[in-house]
Amino acid sequence: MEVGIVGYGVYIPRYRIKVEEIAKVWGTDAERVKRGLFLEEKSVPGPDEDAATIAVEAARNAVKRSGINPQDIGAIYVGSESHPYAVKPTATIVAEAIEATPDLTAADYEFACKAGTAGIQTCMGMVGSNMIKYGMAIGTDTAQGAPGDPLEYTAAAGAAAVIVGKNGGQTIASIEDTYSYTTDTPDFWRREMRPYPKHGGRFTGKPAYFKHVLSAAHGLLRKLQLTPKDFAYAVFHQPNGKFPLQAGKELGFAKEQIMPGLIVQKIGNTYSGASMIGLAAVLDQAKPGERILVVSYGSGSGSDAFSIMVKDGIEAKRNIAPKVADYVNNKTYIDYSTYAKFKQLLVR
């Protein structure tokens, strides 16, 4: 493959709610929840934020970090489970807000939490085939967790944007290859016009997340003739802190390879943003010559695996825009009643 990443950016809203705050309302043992999920708190979007505004800030950070002229972006794909409109794309709002219009194509994607990485693959194809110079893929969500449902502890908000271009002077990392594993597996879904998703409980584990993540990883490693030792980092989709560690272990990765890309403990599951924000966290510290495995997972189901090789260009660009840690650490705690107001559970 001759394509790589020329820029990346993230955004995480500043509000946080702790597991203790939510557990208090439902009379659950907070410590048990924290241990079980390996998670402490999650991000909450403010009342004037949605998947579009969050995507815009991530996209603006990506453009800034990349140093490219946004007019050279030929395609924008925004993947989300919480697009503000059911019909009217988030991608055009982002395109306008980063001054990429009008010479481009754009569309919105949905594939649960892997909608963003699906966009990366599309951009790879369009750039690699010389259809466009640069393509931007965004994973963004303001995820909904029904009150009292276990997902309430983890359903969070955040976005990451990746700009794909031909390998060359602007590249900070090259995308060596990608492999996807896709089946019709109904582990988690949301019906049209219903506010909250439903899921299959324990069914979301082995037959869903693990089957697809492991198969995609195996598929990619086989394709590239690589083993876990060839990678410095492994980033997995992170619905909680436990699943990625378990998946990595089963694949033969060490905990040290997984921890840098694991940020769910402090911000929750950002759904379409999750694996891409994990990738960004790694890019914030990785050195040229290091290889990164990224495996996303989207319910319904599928996994996209990528092998990414960090290049020299990363050093110059890394600090141009806020890093993942900057957003993770910039936080204000709120209580459950404020959370309920922000999430419109309480409406005047």
Place this chain on the structure above:
Amino acid sequence: MAVPRFWREISNRYNLIGTKCGNCNKVFFPPRYLCPKCRRIGKLEPYKLNGKGKIISFTVTHVAPNGFEDQAPYALAIIELDEGPRLTAQVTDCDPNQIKIGDRVEMIFRRIGQDGEDGAIYYGYKARLV
């Protein structure tokens, strides 16, 4: 607000595109289409503002107009951008009672309102303390 009316100002609202007089170099935001000083001689071109500025005055609004009730109480401020023009905007992501005159801000992209549950969503600028 009617959809065409909102659409017309999208690039101004999303990207802080104002105008600049080619004759006296004065920058206008919100945009003006006639320079009050140079009048016929002034030629106004689009000009993108940086988005950085400081708070000149502010108020915390408790009794909010239609469509803004969810956000009340919110801070509303007059902000002087570094290039000179002043604008009115909400200050978001902070405790409104902690704001002071002179605080530095950056303008960011946020949801301003909507035309009811079925209508268009209005995006635009708000300020955030830096």
Place this chain on the structure above:
Amino acid sequence: MRKVAIIGVGLTKFGELWDVSLRRLMLEAGARAIEDAGIDGKKIDAMYVGNMSAGQFISQEHIASLIVDHAGLTPIPCTRVEAACASGGSALRQAVITVASGIHDIVVAAGIEKMTDVLAEQTTEALITAADQEWEAFVGATFPGLYALMARRHMYEFGTTEAQLAKVAVKNHHNACFNPCAQYQMEITVEDVLNSAPVTTPLKLLDCSPITDGAACVILAPFDRAREFTDTPILVAGTGQASDTISLHDRPTLTGIAATNKAAELAYKMAGVGPNDIDLAEVHDCFTIAEIMAIEDLGFCKKGDGGKVTERGETAIGGRIPINTSGGLKGKGHPIGATGIAQAVEITQQLRGEAGKRQVNGAEIGLTHNVGGSGGTVVVHIMRRGD
């Protein structure tokens, strides 16, 4: 240019007038003015009506036609004047200019607003149309919000306090107790104001003028003919109007309204007087801060001293420069289009010595000050006793 006199005035009760429609309200004020002038209605040559928002409050435009029709005065020309809260003052100025020019002799300047039929939210929305819709209203600015931005800056630059703002409301409510037409006849204290619910900081409920129905009417004639109708003609000695940017953020200062300076300058010049010659003034106290800025901008005290001057009682009836003896917008009420005319009614009654317990002794020269929006339009008139 001829000299112009006020020969008759009339005012309805101001308040929440559920039983009275816009057209009946206007008739009531008009009838009182005609009786006061002792004139036959058929002698009226032209009318101007100030009204901000009949379209939004009662879905009625073309007010001019409606009113002249129901007054039984067709086919005389009638023109509706709109300048937000300065609609009344602006209508008065148009009427003055019309008489001064010689085109018409007996001209009515009326003002009316019927605000209370709609819910409070709709009223707020109607009022903010006085501001810039794209760049102020769109981002969540309210009318009190814009004045609150001015108040906070005034406090920051000059040390004006919330208690000083409250004193304006206390004084105006006190004065309104002596005004049978006023919406409120109740005393309040500084504590009452400070404890009232926050609307938009630092302004609280009792810092804000109310929502009111009301109508007012003055009848003008050439000064040389005034004695045909009245023994106490009141000369309109000066008229001035000025404009400024519609948006507050486009002005270089937030602590004063430049259009007030400009309009007052024109009126003072025409009347051949200065601020020290003014015996009393009706100023536009839509919010308490507005009165404080007004007395500074009109030259009654130095810029920044408005709060202290009010605190010292200099603007009370009997003080150095009585302000808003009628109760002002705060105590009397603020039916938007009527306010500018109602101010002229008060000054006329004061100069005639007919103000009862509100009377300023020996009042000879009075001033009215009417502001549109956050200061985009200001109209100032100066009246003096005609003898």
